[in-house]
Amino acid sequence: MTTIAATELIVELEGAIRDGSSKRRVHILQQVTHLFLASASRLEERQIDVFGDVLLRLIEGAEPDMLAPLSMILCGQTSAPKEVVRLLACHEEAMVAAPILLKSETLSNGDLVEIANHRSQQHLLAISERKSLDEALTDALLKRGDIAVYRALARNVGARFSDQGCLKLAAAAERDGDIADALGGRPSMPVKVLHELLTEATRAAQPRPGKTAPLRTCETIRRAVENPSAGVNAKAPEPIDYSEAKSSVLALSHAGKLGDRAVNRFAVHRQRTNLVAALSLLAEVAIEVIEPLLKQSDCYGLVVACRASRLNWQTTLAVIESRADAGRLTQDELEQAKELFETLSLSIAQRTIRFGSVNDLAKPGLTQTPSAAARAI
Numbered sequence: 493m494t495t496i497a498a499t500e501l502i503v504e505l506e507g508a509i510r511d512g513s514s515k516r517r518v519h520i521l522q523q524v525t526h527l528f529l530a531s532a533s534r535l536e537e538r539q540i541d542v543f544g545d546v547l548l549r550l551i552e553g554a555e556p557d558m559l560a561p562l563s564m565i566l567c568g569q570t571s572a573p574k575e576v577v578r579l580l581a582c583h584e585e586a587m588v589a590a591p592i593l594l595k596s597e598t599l600s601n602g603d604l605v606e607i608a609n610h611r612s613q614q615h616l617l618a619i620s621e622r623k624s625l626d627e628a629l630t631d632a633l634l635k636r637g638d639i640a641v642y643r644a645l646a647r648n649v650g651a652r653f654s655d656q657g658c659l660k661l662a663a664a665a666e667r668d669g670d671i672a673d674a675l676g677g678r679p680s681m682p683v684k685v686l687h688e689l690l691t692e693a694t695r696a697a698q699p700r701p702g703k704t705a706p707l708r709t710c711e712t713i714r715r716a717v718e719n720p721s722a723g724v725n726a727k728a729p730e731p732i733d734y735s736e737a738k739s740s741v742l743a744l745s746h747a748g749k750l751g752d753r754a755v756n757r758f759a760v761h762r763q764r765t766n767l768v769a770a771l772s773l774l775a776e777v778a779i780e781v782i783e784p785l786l787k788q789s790d791c792y793g794l795v796v797a798c799r800a801s802r803l804n805w806q807t808t809l810a811v812i813e814s815r816a817d818a819g820r821l822t823q824d825e826l827e828q829a830k831e832l833f834e835t836l837s838l839s840i841a842q843r844t845i846r847f848g849s850v851n852d853l854a855k856p857g858l859t860q861t862p863s864a865a866a867r868a869i
Contacts, residue, residue: 564591609636617644622648625652642660662843756807760810771797800838
């Protein structure tokens with residue numbers, strides 16, 4: 493834009509503001525916006541500032557219906573005037589702010605955090621659906637966000653969470669199936685989060701007379717979480733074809749016959765492929781999650797899988813004793829396994845296996861720290 497053209501626009505702008513014509517103001521706004529779009533790629537910073545000054549004068553006191561189209565246009569422009577973008581993003585009407593909050597790369601992270609701290613849930617929801625979000629921003633959103641914001645964050649694969657943010661999402665997943673399903677499709681939850689979730693569950697359990705089940709179970713979980721590679725068979729198994737087993741198990745499920753009786757029979761008769769396929773279907777996880785659990789020297793991951801599959805303890809015991817490669821457990825170990833089974837709620841077991849943490853317990857060489865795992869989520 494030349495200096496003369498800019499001056500003429502500003503003069504006309506002043507006239508539009510003085511006579512109070514909303515129609516004329518809209519017309520000028522459209523002219524300025526179109527001119528900016530046509531020349532944006534060639535403009536210098538000083539020229540962008542001129543457009544910004546003009547737009548700011550037009551925006552002042554304008555109705556939301558007039559500003560919403562401008563937001564739609566400017567949200568994808570990397571060279572859009574910063575002050576204009578910031579003003580639109582902070583607008584109290586979500587219909588004006590949302591396009592900018594969702595897409596604009598002109599806003600700083602500080603701008604977004606400030607808006608998240610003060611604006612409406614619709615503003616927060618738009619921010620939650622941005623292509624990428626760092627830990628500070630997700631913390632701000634989780635602090636004030638409602639259930640819709642939590643769901644959006646759980647679905648957003650570009651969102652990164654602090655350990656505290658992960659815990660908030662995991663706690664929300666206990667109350668909301670949509671959040672749980674969304675988190676189930678993400679990379680593994682941090683080890684620290686699994687530890688705190690399960691410890692909290694066992695902390696609520698009441699010990700039976702003469703027993704110290706909660707304390708012992710917490711220690712069991714802590715050992716499994718803090719040393720997840722312990723007892724895992726490091727030798728990679730030969731690939732197994734599960735196609736026939738999956739078909740058979742699916743047929744049983746459709747007939748309403750896939751439950752304790754069928755799984756118990758698979759375990760007692762050492763029908764390993766059918767057993768793995770059944771647990772996979774019942775727990776709603778991949779074969780690769782269940783298969784390694786049958787080779788662990790301890791049985792805690794397998795207990796969680798069986799609990800998540802809605803099986804009873806007798807069936808779970810049969811599954812544990814069917815592990816040909818892992819060796820027999822002592823009576824004390826079986827007692828601890830039973831206490832873990834009885835302490836874990838169905839929802840905790842299902843969330844744990846769907847988050848992938850049980851799978852991690854079956855994989856050797858897990859070395860991620862909680863903070864590193866949180867950043868990867």
